Amino acid sequence: MKSLVLGFILISVLSADHLTLRDQMSTDDRIAAAQQAIAASPDSLPALDDLASAYLQKMRETTDFSYLERADKLVAKALASDPKNLESLVLQNQIELNRHHFRKVVDNTRALVADHPRDPRLWGMMADSLMEIGDYDAAEPALASMLDLQPGISSYNRVSWFRFLTGDAPGAIQAMKLAVRASGVIPENLAWCLVDLGNLYFKTSDLDYAQASYTAALQLFPSSHAAFAGLGRVAAARHDTAAAIANYKRAQSIVPMPEYAHELRQLYVKEGKTADSKQEEALLDVIDRLARANFENTDRNLAIVYADEGRHLDRALELAHNELDFRRDVYTYDALAWVEFRAGHCAEAKEAIAKALSWHTPDPLFSQHAAAIATCR
Amino acid sequence: MKKVNPYLAVALAWLMAAPVPMLFAASHREAPLTALDHAADITDFFAFVSYDDPTKVTFILCVDPFLEPANGPNYFPFDPNVLYSIKIDNNYDAVEDITFNFQFTTQILAPGLFTGFVGAGGGIGGVIPPAITSLTGSGASGLSLKQTYTVNMVQGAGSSATTTNLTSSVTPIAVPSNVGPRTMPNYPALAKQGIFNLGNGITVFAGTVADPFYIDLGAAFDSLNFRPGAYPSGVVPVLSPQDDANNSYNTAADTLSGYNVNCIAIQVPISMVTANGKATIGTWGATYRPAMTVRSNGPETASGGYVQVQRMGNPLINELIIGTGDKDNWSRAVPSQDSQFAHYALNPLLATVFQTVYGVNVPPAPRNDLLFLVQYLPVITGDSSIPPGPVADLLRLNTKVAPTSAAARSRLGVLGGDVAGFPNGRRVSDDVTDISMRAVAGALVGNPIRLGDGVNSKDVGYQETFPYVQWANSGYSRRHINPGDPACFNLSTAPCAK
Numbered sequence: 001m002k003s004l005v006l007g008f009i010l011i012s013v014l015s016a017d018h019l020t021l022r023d024q025m026s027t028d029d030r031i032a033a034a035q036q037a038i039a040a041s042p043d044s045l046p047a048l049d050d051l052a053s054a055y056l057q058k059m060r061e062t063t064d065f066s067y068l069e070r071a072d073k074l075v076a077k078a079l080a081s082d083p084k085n086l087e088s089l090v091l092q093n094q095i096e097l098n099r100h101h102f103r104k105v106v107d108n109t110r111a112l113v114a115d116h117p118r119d120p121r122l123w124g125m126m127a128d129s130l131m132e133i134g135d136y137d138a139a140e141p142a143l144a145s146m147l148d149l150q151p152g153i154s155s156y157n158r159v160s161w162f163r164f165l166t167g168d169a170p171g172a173i174q175a176m177k178l179a180v181r182a183s184g185v186i187p188e189n190l191a192w193c194l195v196d197l198g199n200l201y202f203k204t205s206d207l208d209y210a211q212a213s214y215t216a217a218l219q220l221f222p223s224s225h226a227a228f229a230g231l232g233r234v235a236a237a238r239h240d241t242a243a244a245i246a247n248y249k250r251a252q253s254i255v256p257m258p259e260y261a262h263e264l265r266q267l268y269v270k271e272g273k274t275a276d277s278k279q280e281e282a283l284l285d286v287i288d289r290l291a292r293a294n295f296e297n298t299d300r301n302l303a304i305v306y307a308d309e310g311r312h313l314d315r316a317l318e319l320a321h322n323e324l325d326f327r328r329d330v331y332t333y334d335a336l337a338w339v340e341f342r343a344g345h346c347a348e349a350k351e352a353i354a355k356a357l358s359w360h361t362p363d364p365l366f367s368q369h370a371a372a373i374a375t376c377r
Numbered sequence: 378m379k380k381v382n383p384y385l386a387v388a389l390a391w392l393m394a395a396p397v398p399m400l401f402a403a404s405h406r407e408a409p410l411t412a413l414d415h416a417a418d419i420t421d422f423f424a425f426v427s428y429d430d431p432t433k434v435t436f437i438l439c440v441d442p443f444l445e446p447a448n449g450p451n452y453f454p455f456d457p458n459v460l461y462s463i464k465i466d467n468n469y470d471a472v473e474d475i476t477f478n479f480q481f482t483t484q485i486l487a488p489g490l491f492t493g494f495v496g497a498g499g500g501i502g503g504v505i506p507p508a509i510t511s512l513t514g515s516g517a518s519g520l521s522l523k524q525t526y527t528v529n530m531v532q533g534a535g536s537s538a539t540t541t542n543l544t545s546s547v548t549p550i551a552v553p554s555n556v557g558p559r560t561m562p563n564y565p566a567l568a569k570q571g572i573f574n575l576g577n578g579i580t581v582f583a584g585t586v587a588d589p590f591y592i593d594l595g596a597a598f599d600s601l602n603f604r605p606g607a608y609p610s611g612v613v614p615v616l617s618p619q620d621d622a623n624n625s626y627n628t629a630a631d632t633l634s635g636y637n638v639n640c641i642a643i644q645v646p647i648s649m650v651t652a653n654g655k656a657t658i659g660t661w662g663a664t665y666r667p668a669m670t671v672r673s674n675g676p677e678t679a680s681g682g683y684v685q686v687q688r689m690g691n692p693l694i695n696e697l698i699i700g701t702g703d704k705d706n707w708s709r710a711v712p713s714q715d716s717q718f719a720h721y722a723l724n725p726l727l728a729t730v731f732q733t734v735y736g737v738n739v740p741p742a743p744r745n746d747l748l749f750l751v752q753y754l755p756v757i758t759g760d761s762s763i764p765p766g767p768v769a770d771l772l773r774l775n776t777k778v779a780p781t782s783a784a785a786r787s788r789l790g791v792l793g794g795d796v797a798g799f800p801n802g803r804r805v806s807d808d809v810t811d812i813s814m815r816a817v818a819g820a821l822v823g824n825p826i827r828l829g830d831g832v833n834s835k836d837v838g839y840q841e842t843f844p845y846v847q848w849a850n851s852g853y854s855r856r857h858i859n860p861g862d863p864a865c866f867n868l869s870t871a872p873c874a875k
Binding site: 053060094097098118119120121124125128140143144147148149150151152153154155156157158159161162163166168170171174175178181182186189192193196 | 416670
């Protein structure tokens with residue numbers, strides 16, 4: 001009892017408004033503090049939840065998904081002792097979101113808000129999942145609930161994305177600027193919003209502001225692979241191939257996303273650097289081989305990449321179609337459309353791109369794909 | 378053998394080592410979910426009869442904790458998107474009758490990109506200010522980024538409220554943080570320029586200042602693991618009579634030493650905020666963000682609804698009394714609805730902790746002896762004709778009680794025989810940590826135990842004139858006092874307890 005009480009007080013103090021020491025700590029220090037708390041009270045639910053939460057933040061910062069597994073074990077232990085513990089349930093759904101179990105999170109959060117209608121995180125996760133499965137109509141009121149409860153970085157960021165998806169680029173930028181201004185104290189969170197803002201500026205052809213956003217993100221969080229990729233994207237748009245390659249290589253050295261390998265491949269092809277471009281292709285194939293080994297057969301990013309490169313189109317079709325089982329948002333339909341088009345399936349491509357365009361998302365990628373697909377017979 | 382591109386080699390090694398599904402390869406958007414809203418995060422709220430003018434009352438709202446002075450100049454102390462609000466109830470229904478609203482505008486002389494975001498590395502665009510001696514004019518040419526603000530006084534609430542712009546003829550400027558002696562050679566003179574007279578006896582100040590709060594946060598943080606070395610009495614956490622009597626002697630390190638915070642201060646005639654010949658007011662601070670619609674309705678403007686992000690009346694209520702699961706609900710609720718939280722104050726968990734961990738004989742629940750914190754009771758009001766009102770977390774101040782002179786002032790407020798201090802309002806120097814601990818342990822019902830964290834004051838002190846808080850710590854020479862430091866407090870030669 002004593003340890004439970006002490007753990008409770010510790011976490012109360014940790015969560016307090018004025019005494020925000022925990023939020024000032026680096027993620028590693030948070031992990032260390034939470035581990036100490038668990039050592040003192042191994043069954044303490046607040047301590048388990050706190051460590052799981054810290055692991056999830058660490059995962060965000062490192063893209064190391066072993067932290068997801070660690071968090072999962074802690075949350076499972078907490079829920080075993082109290083299946084109704086809200087903090088643990090929120091964490092569990094965050095974990096499910098990361099596993100792309102979007103429909104499950106929709107169902108879970110719908111049930112949870114019946115008992116906890118004023119928890120903005122539940123509405124946020126509900127909205128995230130609904131947008132992933134393409135149900136933007138249902139996502140809107142969920143987001144509205146989150147906004148009404150907690151206007152701030154978390155809700156503004158989501159509103160920005162919703163606005164962009166549904167055809168409002170200026171509104172999306174406005175909301176993301178507010179998200180940046182409302183930044184919390186975790187540098188990675190603000191850097192994330194700055195990258196999102198940079199992406200919005202890039203998609204609306206504002207290269208200067210895009211570059212400034214990515215640069216600011218890196219000042220805050222120097223290992224932001226997405227920010228380096230953004231700088232690479234801007235450099236490529238400015239035909240500064242050397243800078244583009246350098247930035248994409250930095251991004252790749254942090255996390256080898258298929259998009260980075262692809263962009264580098266395209267840049268090397270342009271430069272006539274055949275050996276380098278072949279290495280990037282080889283890397284992409286390794287990524288896919290490892291995915292297959294892990295029974296990962298959904299990957300719209302890799303599907304688009306293969307379609308762009310005109311390689312492994314059967315595999316691209318498989319990846320894109322399998323993605324539909326998990327999500328039916330406009331980006332999934334766009335990926336499917338492009339793959340079908342490159343595989344020579346004109347009718348399927350037109351059907352899919354129509355779905356991708358149905359929300360008027362102002363993504364230049366959609367327009368490029370649509371323009372090409374319009375020419376096929 | 379062809380040489381493998383080194384970046385590629387690293388990537389391959391990374392991939393080979395990855396034991397888990399590579400869902401990153403098809404990542405979805407992972408917007409932050411639970412980020413703290415630092416600009417709207419209220420750290421402290423103070424209300425007291427002005428020391429140097431007993432016809433006036435001062436309210437101070439502080440936000441945004443743990444500002445490290447050495448982390449570069451804080452060009453944007455306040456968030457232009459946040460409404461900072463000081464509310465006063467003077468007819469005892471826990472609903473505001475008078476509100477002072479503060480809204481900030483950031484002016485950037487060079488084209489700005491993300492107006493108002495703080496702490497991007499070393500600043501924006503490499504703007505290094507030359508020596509700044511003034512908030513405006515030629516001495517401010519280096520202050521290329523500045524914040525001005527408006528102050529509106531709202532009388533009443535809801536649709537029948539009337540609003541008066543108090544800054545129609547004066548443009549107050551927020552005071553930036555203290556960069557250091559080269560950039561701001563005479564910071565006190567600069568900061569004083571942030572005091573603006575709005576007429577009708579109203580004075581305002583807003584800017585970065587030294588955090589007035591003091592506490593051994595590390596000990597409190599470590600499951601109330603107060604440091605044995607701080608208690609010569611040998612009984613933790615009971616202060617010795619000598620240490621307890623010394624209001625400027627610390628035996629433990631103040632975790633907040635050397636940090637800054639952003640504060641808004643307003644001083645008004647007492648007659649402006651009291652009503653019906655009654656001297657007691659209830660007051661609280663709150664922060665809001667504008668309501669936003671999911672779909673854009675054009676540019677986000679300040680008109681329209683506001684959503685409360687946080688509020689504070691009594692210090693430490695949310696920290697120490699409200700249960701974890703209810704903290705966010707509490708922050709969004711309004712005081713007139715606080716009866717929903719009454720069970721916390723009437724049976725504070727902290728009391729159980731004192732009993733269990735330290736063997737303090739606390740009074741049994743329900744803790745009616747603590748009701749004065751949440752209702753208008755004669756112990757503060759001195760007036761039995763004033764109704765108690767609903768249970769509501771307000772800071773209640775009896776403006777008829779004259780301020781105590783500096784020499785006679787006790788950090789323990791009412792518990793130290795100084796009736797001009799907390800819980801009768803709250804002065805910046807009141808030791809709310811020790812007072813709250815003792816109140817929860819039953820000090821008001823004959824349990825006069827000298828509980829304390831060992832931190833009795835602020836090393837940089839306070840001021841005796843408006844705005845009463847100390848000017849910001851300098852980025853060049855701020856001192857964070859740590860456990861075990863040789864001189865725990867600037868007047869003490871004894872080391873801080875480890």
